[in-house]
Amino acid sequence: xxxxxxxxxxxxxxxxxxxxxxxxxxxxxxxxxxxxxxxxxxxxxxxxxxxxxxxxxxxxxxxxxxxxxxxxxxxxxxxxxxxxxxxxxxxxxxxxxxxxxxxxxxxxxxxxxxxxxxxxxxxxxxxxxxxxxxxxxxxxxxxxxxxxxxxxxxxxxxxxxxxxxxxxxxxxxxxxxxxxxxxxxxxxxxxxxxxxxxxxxxxxxx
Numbered sequence: 001x002x003x004x005x006x007x008x009x010x011x012x013x014x015x016x017x018x019x020x021x022x023x024x025x026x027x028x029x030x031x032x033x034x035x036x037x038x039x040x041x042x043x044x045x046x047x048x049x050x051x052x053x054x055x056x057x058x059x060x061x062x063x064x065x066x067x068x069x070x071x072x073x074x075x076x077x078x079x080x081x082x083x084x085x086x087x088x089x090x091x092x093x094x095x096x097x098x099x100x101x102x103x104x105x106x107x108x109x110x111x112x113x114x115x116x117x118x119x120x121x122x123x124x125x126x127x128x129x130x131x132x133x134x135x136x137x138x139x140x141x142x143x144x145x146x147x148x149x150x151x152x153x154x155x156x157x158x159x160x161x162x163x164x165x166x167x168x169x170x171x172x173x174x175x176x177x178x179x180x181x182x183x184x185x186x187x188x189x190x191x192x193x194x195x196x197x198x199x200x201x202x203x204x205x206x
Contacts, residue, residue, distance in 0.1 A: 031069055031070065031199070031200065032068050032069050032070070032200075033067050033196050033198075033199040033200055033201060033202055034196065034197050034198045034199045035065045035066075035067075035194055035196050035197070036194050036195060037063050037065060037192050037193070037194040038194050039061065039062055039063070041193040042063070042190075042193045042194070043190070043191045044057060044058045044061050044079070044081060044189075044190050044191075045188070045189045045191075046186060046187065046188045046189070047186070047187050048168070048183055048185065048187070049182075049183040049185070050177075050181060050182045050183060051180050051181040051182075052180045054093060054180075054182065056087050056089065056094075057087055058081045058082065058085045058111075059082075059085040059087050060082035060085035061081040061085070062079075063077070063080070063192055064076075064077075064078045065077050065078075065160075065192075067202070070199075070201065070202055070203045071203060072118060072119050072120075072121055072127065072202055072203065073119065073120075074118050075115070075129075076118075077113070077114075077115040077129055077144070078113070078115070079112065079113040079114075080110055080111075080112050081110060081111040081112065082109065082110065083098070083103040083105045083109055083111050084103075086098060096177050101173065101174075101175035102175070103135065103136055104137070107137065110134075112132075112133070112134045113131050113132070113133050113134075113142070113144065113164075114131050114132050115130065115131040116130055116131050116132055116141070117129075117131075119146070121204065124204070125148045125149070125204070126145065126146070126147050127145075127146050127147075127148065128144075128145055129143065129144045129145075129146055129162070130143050131143070133164070133166060135171050136171055136172055136173065138170075138171040138172055140166075140171065142166055143164065144163070144164045145162060145164070146161065146162040146163075147162075148160050148204070158193070158196075159191065159192065159193050160192040160193075160194075161189070161190070162189065162190040162192070163187065163188070163189050163190075164188045164189075165187045165188070166185075166186055167184050167186075168184055168186050169184050
């Protein structure tokens with residue numbers, strides 16, 4: 001930077017400084033794996049025990065998985081779901097779930113999960129991912145348990161499967177559906193398919 005000041009006037013010196021920061025950032029990210037998730041081949045599903053089965057998925061959502069190094073603890077998982085895209089195969093159930101008693105999509109259009117800490121490996125290919133889950137405007141800590149296929153840590157196409165359960169009443173969903181008895185526990189599953197497109201593999205313990 002001192003050399004830049006000696007050779008170039010102030011504007012050029014600032015350009016040199018910016019270039020220096022960009023170069024350092026690129027060098028830092030060069031050692032991190034980069035993943036791309038294919039939403040078309042992936043899915044986000046849910047289910048709740050009821051007198052009439054309530055199971056479905058969401059048609060519109062996106063997810064990103066980013067790392068700053070090969071260390072698993074640096075990973076950040078973000079999932080953003082368009083709540084109104086709920087699809088149970090039943091128009092009546094979908095409309096009820098979109099309403100104010102459940103997802104309240106008019107006032108809270110998105111359901112999200114944002115990992116707040118890096119994943120903690122609990123087995124050869126299993127990881128606990130603590131995060132903040134937000135639905136109908138209520139945010140609470142939840143943990144997503146994921147299973148990583150061997151291929152997901154390489155350049156080959158891979159798959160990450162995750163499961164999470166929450167109590168719907170803790171998020172203000174206290175009502176039911178007429179003539180249908182619904183359990184409080186809701187189970188969520190994500191099936192993320194994609195590949196590592198650049199960078200080194202994640203350092204998993206075996």
